């Protein structure tokens with residue numbers, strides 16, 4: 001792809017001028033303003049700074065060694081030492097024709113494949129999945145798809161919370177107040193009821209609390225009766241989760257919950273102690289971070305004074321297992337921002353603990369903010385309950401159905417329901433993906449289901465519009481492949497240049513784990529397409545022009561579809 005070849009040639013030219021420069025710092029990016037060109041690099045300014053050279057002089061020297069005349073109309077110095085590149089129309093057209101049917105060709109040079117474990121979604125059993133879990137699910141899935149599209153090996157692992165302290169209370173409730181019929185009808189609701197009811201009882205009655213602690217202890221020691229109750233609760237929960245993942249179109253390669261690591265926890269703690277990483281303190285086993293300013297006041301417990309391991313211990317065992325099993329280059333955790341301290345501690349312990357490993361694994365916490373209601377408080381139902389995922393998806397589809405019905409009263413009910421499903425679920429996902437993930441975002445039904453604005457329905461509609469064009473088309477004789485592709489109108493050129501940026505954006509998404517870059521890109525793409533479509537007749541154009549405009553439409557459709565797919569969002573051909 002053109003950006004790759006410009007970048008490569010730029011790197012060669014830079015090496016000729018300054019032989020020992022770090023080439024991975026030399027990049028080009030799309031020009032922020034199309035009037036200056038298509039691509040731009042500011043990399044020479046930092047190189048110049050490091051070498052104490054004049055940046056414009058360095059840029060001039062590099063330009064002398066740079067030959068891009070076959071693909072660029074110009075490469076010129078701007079400002080303090082930028083280089084701007086403007087593509088030749090013919091080069092642009094040829095690149096686009098090459099990508100037709102293969103949007104992955106827009107990626108350009110492939111990076112070296114790496115192995116990633118993505119730890120995401122990870123709800124807790126016997127508790128309903130809530131809006132925070134959906135955000136992890138949606139973000140994690142999109143990151144996984146993007147990395148796979150780039151050619152990496154990706155292992156999606158759902159680290160279910162199935163071994164928490166909630167089970168003591170749950171077992172007490174299961175034995176005393178379980179309603180079997182309610183369990184069948186609404187398993188998560190019934191288990192939640194057990195939990196709430198026993199929790200309240202524990203507050204009032206220390207005997208119940210002692211009983212719950214006892215049940216938890218016997219469960220953890222492997223008591224058969226308690227394990228069988230636990231198994232049943234896990235089964236009900238997993239069925240529910242699977243149903244949700246089915247609706248969201250998400251699949252995992254592995255679902256290894258916390259309980260899976262139970263037998264390894266003791267070994268982890270013993271090893272930490274043996275290696276002098278953890279030590280006894282007030283009856284507990286603790287890791288202190290004396291050498292870290294950030295963590296020195298936040299020691300991490302790995303064994304409580306009652307002998308029980310905790311979330312950190314389990315996560316340590318999990319890292320070790322993943323290394324043994326998949327030898328990943330990187331493990332990515334997608335959770336809410338409130339777990340930042342936990343992951344900082346975990347990563348800091350791993351750094352000491354795994355230091356003997358030849359190739360250290362990179363550990364990344366991809367965290368996100370909260371979803372707020374219009375009132376700026378955590379998003380809840382009208383009656384003040386936390387919003388369950390299921391209720392959320394149902395409401396999204398219902399509201400989408402109303403919108404779709406107003407727009408397309410003539411479609412059959414089945415068709416409208418299917419479109420509403422795709423639009424409703426897409427809207428929810430997009431609302432999770434679009435905001436900068438580290439800021440809190442406000443949940444607003446009208447906004448996210450609107451067909452105007454930066455929303456999933458708007459993008460899905462843009463795609464359907466492209467598709468409708470091809471439906472309207474009468475078959476014509478195949479074009480002479482040698483006939484020149486023309487970009488006569490500025491709106492054609494802008495659309496074409498934007499399409500070529502797809503690969504750069506995908507790489508940026510993968511680099512920062514930020515699917516919102518792709519959202520913005522697709523929104524701009526839909527805008528460029530709308531302007532082009534408004535200004536340039538397609539089906540009524542002259543033969544040669546018609547062919548090149550159809551090519552633009554085709555690639556736009558393919559990139560929209562591929563891009564939405566990387567966000568985990570489905571499309572329909574007709575809306």
Ligand code: ARG
Pocket residue numbers: 119121122123124159160161315318333335
């Ligand atoms: N179950 C946890 C929660 O609901 C998330 C687990 C995230 N993954 C991990 N390896 N700690 O908050």
